Amino acid sequence: MPDINTKAFVFNNHADGLYTLVTDMITYIQQHAQVSEATTARLKMIMVELLTNALKHANQSATAIKVELTGDKVSIQKKDSGNGLAILCGDNLLEWPLPGVHHAGEIITIYSNGDATLKANLKDNCTLQFFIEETENADPVDINTLAEHFGLMIITRACDAFTYHFDVDTCSNNFIVSIAL
């Protein structure tokens, strides 16, 4: 069994505490694992965006962050009891938990950004996993069609797996990101 190291952090949901917390979490990971410079950069991007998401949507005074190192993988979980995830897909606003139960296997398109489309695979009415579909041989970037919302795209590109889960028992949002070290 690989060693498991876990630490809980608390984000005060103030922007001026954001980068200090990112630095603290990076230090914790580096104390327990060898982390390359490139992976450290990706971890910072993920952390900044998870905490930015908390600033925008948490609607509470603090957000719980858990960092877990297992073998050669690190997972970061952000948990809050703010509003459920809401994504505008075309003209449809999807809000979690989704109504009904027959969503497993559905794929939704969130937005396109030139040569890439952010999508999500619905596992059930409470869980989705983000992924990116690249467009091969895409035309040169059309600035006017570039998206202006990059948060989910940044996290999805920077990590190996990115999942959202709405916990109906605790009415909490759980964003779980993992990345190989």
Place this chain on the structure above:
Amino acid sequence: MILVTNIYKDALIAAIQVKEANLTVSDGFKDEMTALIDKGNKYIVVNFEGVIYVDSSFLGALVSSLKYAIANQAEIVVAGLNKDVSGLFQLIRLDKAFKIYLSATEAAERKS
């Protein structure tokens, strides 16, 4: 004020004054960029020297400014990105949308 500007040759260099380019300053940044474009500046160098990180909100404001610039026959380039910020531009392919220079002076001189 988020930007301090100075003219260098035929470029306007707009230096970001905050270390953390995040959602608390993104709207103000966009407003200041809009004002600079409205004043008729045609080549604006956004200097990130001193910025330690950039979040998605600020990038959104930067892209929005670029769209406004293009609609007004102006150009925005970026300079002085640290390694992390440069990596972020590459990660989400914004290096295809913006010309990136090592320094603001280099950005201004390339235009001349």
